Amino acid sequence: MRHPALSLFASLAIAAFLAGASAWADEPPAAPQDTPDGQAPEAKHDEPPPKTPAEERAELYTRLAASKDADETSGIITRLLHNYSESGSDTADLLLKRARQAIGVENYSVALKIIDATIALEPDWAEGWNARATTRYLKDDYKGSMADIAQTLKREPKHLGALMGMGMILEAREKREEALKIYERVLEIAPHWRNAQEAADKLKAALAGSEL
Secondary structure (H helix, E strand, C coil): CCCCCCCCHHHHHHHHHHHHHHHHCCCCCCCCCCCCCCCCCCCCCCCCCCCCHHHHHHHHHHHHHHHEEEEEEEEHHHHHHHHHHCCCCHHHHHHHHHHHHHCCCHHHHHHHHHHHHHHHCCCCCCCHHHHHHHHHHHHHHHHHHHHHHHHHHHCHHHHHHHHHHHHHHHCCCCHHHHHHHHHHHHHCCCCHHHHHHHHHHHHHHHHHHHHC
């Protein structure tokens, strides 16, 4: 059975790239700053240091848990997807961009080769493993996808795309109770996320119907 490239799992992966690309495109170039002696200006002592990607994710997860509506949640998740795509390596980021372009045109063999190189370069980057999980899912390699999801969650336990992908694979394997637990876990992280709520509601209805 062939799965469409715009399935929820794949959309999450591609959306991460698109969110990042949009943010980079909209960011204006920094204006040059000269000092009288030609030296670089000193950092302002009253400005806090920039947050690390891990610190930003922690803040976004806190905001997700406290969010009161679906629209706010959607905006936070867009920023979180962008954050997932920041490896700290320009080379790895470029490789992932090319892999996702290949995924977008369903050239999964090329995508896998690029992602393998990405993982070899940055083995501790959760998004590299998640991208391969996505690609393997689209190739109907559920076992391989689940293995990569496990590696993703080992590095980023709250990774929303990986968790949703796990739920979808469990559903495909007719493991509805286990899938529901995963969707409920996602809703603990993002209580007002429409995609997760709809997936959970659909499963609850199916389980209720099977008990009649």
